[in-house]
Amino acid sequence: MTERSAIEAGSSEGRDARCGAKLRGGGLCSRPPAAGKRRCRRHGGIPGFGARAGNRNALKHGAFTGQALAERRRIAAFIRECRQTMEGMESG
Numbered sequence: 708m709t710e711r712s713a714i715e716a717g718s719s720e721g722r723d724a725r726c727g728a729k730l731r732g733g734g735l736c737s738r739p740p741a742a743g744k745r746r747c748r749r750h751g752g753i754p755g756f757g758a759r760a761g762n763r764n765a766l767k768h769g770a771f772t773g774q775a776l777a778e779r780r781r782i783a784a785f786i787r788e789c790r791q792t793m794e795g796m797e798s799g
Contacts, residue, residue: 726749727745728747
């Protein structure tokens with residue numbers, strides 16, 4: 708198994724395993740992966756990377772909640788129906 712295919716398969720063969728993240732120059736990162744991870748610390752192998760489960764910090768205004776989207780769809784459908792009714796009255 709080649710080094711690249713071992714990385715893609717998620718195998719970590721001791722010291723031979725490498726991060727393998729694509730670099731801007733087109734090559735692959737040759738740093739060893741973080742413990743128990745496929746990528747090095749620089750490319751996302753940091754423990755606890757990302758927001759905690761149920762993190763509400765990103766929710767600022769609620770404009771994109773499921774309820775708000777459903778309400779906008781319902782309003783848009785009502786407006787379409789009104790326009791169709793008005794067009795029918797004008798032509799008929």
